Amino acid sequence: MPDAVEWPGWAVLRGVAPLVLLWLAAVFGRTLIGDTTPLIERIARRSTPELPPALCRYTRRLTAIWCAYFVLAAAITATQQLSYGATSAVVWGATALLFVGEHRVRARLFPAERFPSLIQQLRDTWSIWRTRP
Numbered sequence: 001m002p003d004a005v006e007w008p009g010w011a012v013l014r015g016v017a018p019l020v021l022l023w024l025a026a027v028f029g030r031t032l033i034g035d036t037t038p039l040i041e042r043i044a045r046r047s048t049p050e051l052p053p054a055l056c057r058y059t060r061r062l063t064a065i066w067c068a069y070f071v072l073a074a075a076i077t078a079t080q081q082l083s084y085g086a087t088s089a090v091v092w093g094a095t096a097l098l099f100v101g102e103h104r105v106r107a108r109l110f111p112a113e114r115f116p117s118l119i120q121q122l123r124d125t126w127s128i129w130r131t132r133p
Helices: 008-028 037-049 055-079 084-109 119-130
Strands: none
Touching: 008 055, 008 084, 008 119, 037 055, 037 119, 055 084, 084 119
16 A cells, blocks of 8 residues: 655665664574573663573563564565555554563563563663663
């Protein structure tokens, strides 16, 4: 379905979006290789330096889920079945649902643990992202 207004930049944006999403998948994925600390574990340790082993396993799996999500989102953006605006809305909406939904699921899976608020979680994510090697 073409966009209502055809602007040559849409083609560039359509090409860049899947590449950015695949790059994010690679950034998350490379932290799952070998003895590297998974990216989401690094973020979690920002607020809780001593994580229980079960939570470390959870963060590893969650990093893999985000990695898979970014690959799926890249595939969705590359298919060009929807307008650029609709595709962006789907990807951003799914990202928000995954982020918020995980926050709630984590609280249920680990009721004895105290977790940071969503806002603090965003701050922790940003601080790790800015300082990543």
